[in-house]
Amino acid sequence: MRGWQPPPQDARDSIVAMLRRVARWSLAATLLACGPVATRTPTHAPPAADLRADAPRSDRSIRMLGTATADVPLEVASVRLSVRSVGDTFAAAVADVRDRAAAVRAALVHAGVPTDAITVAPTPRRPFPPGVPSSGSPSNGAEARTVDAHLSIDIEDLPLSDLRAVVEAAEAAGAKLENVSAAPRDLAEARARLRAAAVEEARRRAAILAEAAGARLGPVVEIDTTTEGLASGPGRRWITRTEIQDEDLDLTTLRTEARSTVLVRFALE
Structure with a gap:
């Protein structure tokens, strides 16, 4: 049985020329x-x-x-912290969570974070609607026995060399670490x-x-x-x-x- 033989040179040249024309037509479409x-x-x-x-x-x-x-x-970090408080009423929880946030802010400043790099959310948020206890289970429309209030605290442009100490200080003051992202300084x-x-x-x-x-x-x-x-x-x-x-x-x-x-x-x- 004879083996496969390549096509003649002129046939190969024709195939190459055709492929080049197809490539040019494809380019023209772009x-x-x-x-x-x-x-x-x-x-x-x-x-x-x-x-x-x-x-x-x-x-x-x-x-x-x-x-x-x-x-x-990566040179600087953006840090999101949160504080939470539980009270018999939302007003009581808000008052307490603001005190907790103030304590965390003071701990951050003591750890060397500039005051203008710290942002505390102006209004506490309530994670559950009225009539739902902090456990998340419904109470048939009755006022919840306890309610939660949350506040977020953001730190911007924190040098990565200070990140570990600052997080430790914040958590020791009662804050929860939510997330950290880092980027070049500029x-x-x-x-x-x-x-x-x-x-x-x-x-x-x-x-x-x-x-x-x-x-x-x-x-x-x-x-x-x-x-x-x-x-x-x-x-x-x-x-x-x-x-x-x-x-x-x-x-x-x-x-x-x-x-x-x-x-x-x-x-x-």
């Missing part, structure tokens, strides 16, 4: 007609670009995603550097495709940063209680991966 320079949130898929020979060259553009990542140090600067790197990455990728299509990449006409998803933001991460309690862990050595993704529109010339 080219978009550009508008004036702007930054906006896209609400629908943009129309395909007019690539006819007689189309105005200024009406041709290409969109490209760019992503940049960097390993950044998060805005870190994000700006990453966005600039992401734009350059988009430029590099767009230039390759533009050259393949027989065009030359022009200037940036639009940058959309809505793809970043900045709920937590690039460069911010949670610090766990296990990390805080681990005496052998140097919190100042913690780092995180920051990421920025932008959608950039370039003119084609």
Whole structure:
């Protein structure tokens, strides 16, 4: 039985040429007609670009995603604490929880936290509606035997070197640790550097495709940063209680991966 034989050279050349034509057609489908320079949130898929020979060259553009990542140090923390009190009436619980919050605030100041870095919620919240005891079980509309009042206390820009001592002082004063997140000291600067790197990455990728299509990449006409998803933001991460309690862990050595993704529109010339 004869083995498989490769196709002749001319057949292989024909296949390669066909694949190149398909690649160019696929690229053409991604080219978009550009508008004036702007930054906006896209609400629908943009129309395909007019690539006819007689189309105005200024009406041709290409969109490209760019992503940049960097390993950044965590330097400052945002801390959320809470205090809780239980009383026969909500008014009694509120009075007591405010006294507890004042004691926690004093302990934080004594631990070295600046007063302007501490925010105490102005109004206590009641976790259960009227007629529901603090256990959470209904009482058939009757007034609850006990009611709860909660207050939150926030600390901003706390150096990670002070985090462990501050949490210990707060809990010793009666506070509960809710969560801790950490970020670079100048998060805005870190994000700006990453966005600039992401734009350059988009430029590099767009230039390759533009050259393949027989065009030359022009200037940036639009940058959309809505793809970043900045709920937590690039460069911010949670610090766990296990990390805080681990005496052998140097919190100042913690780092995180920051990421920025932008959608950039370039003119084609």
